[in-house]
Amino acid sequence: MPENIVLIAGATGAAASRLTEMVALTPGWRAVGLCRNPPAKAPSGDVRYIRTDFTSLDSCRAAVAGAGAVTHMVYAARAPFGEGGVEDVPGNVAMLRNLLDAVEVPSLRHVHLLEGGKWYGLHIGPMRSPTREDDPRHMPPNFYYDQQDLLAARRTGKTWTWSASRPQYLVDVEPGRARNLVTVVGAYAAICAALNAPFDFPGKPGSYTALTEVTDSTVLARFIMWCLSEPRAADQAFNITNGDMFRWSRLWPRLADYFGLPLGVVRTMPLDRWMADKAPVWRAIAERAGLRYPDIADVATWAYADFVWGIDWDIVSSMNRARLAGFQDLEDSEDQFIRHLDTYRQLKVLP
16 A cells, blocks of 8 residues: 555646646555546556546545555645636535535645735736735635635644745646647647747737746655645745746747747737638638647637737746745746647647
């Protein structure tokens, strides 16, 4: 029997897929992934998936009962949502409450909660920069606040501890997941090439020059693994990014060179509307290059790009709390974009 059994809610989502694989491949650990639609094939290692309806307490109890003596829980599930705006507070809180009600067993040692940049009002307007974990909360609603308050209250008088992570835009290599800046950029570039159009930056002018940051999903997974067994992480929330920042005005020319496209100008185009008629263009690209996904909806979520490139203020997170507690991982975000693009090309997702 493994020493540690990690229950991962939302195990197939963008925030937890790499974590599930990492736990599964770590000696002495076993991953139990809870999700609405378990994958047909599990990654290599000690992992199993259980179909779970987080809106149902009975479903959560059945899932936990089938998981064994759970020692850790990572909560990365989320109620359905659209880009930007206010997300479902009662629904998200109820889902977490159901799983907490089910998982508070004697073997439990730590609970980790996935949050995000919206904690600081990223979706509302300019915010403090760099953000710090103890910054004042913005005017509610914000379901992250209610979830963390619930978790902290449940912790009172218990032997288990909690932690929370606040990543920024997640980047990853995950074929078939379209809500990803890497594939959005790659698909946009391919369409520009097919139409003999310059590689214009389609966001706001301020977004082109503002400082911004991303969090690689593998960095996030390493950080959560660290939180699960690091005493200095107990009962705290942490910003977690690649540890650097960049401007699109610096990265965009490098991307144009990578794709062999003429560098364009900043030309604000809502891609969700501007790309609405480009599905046939992408299908022709995919057929010509032998790509895996002829449907552009499987490669790029244009509304997500509009949200990201519509933010024209700095997004900078202080990593001091995590660094001072001992987590020192770093990644070069610009280089990482290029590496991920290379991988997507090798996987025949991008031309």
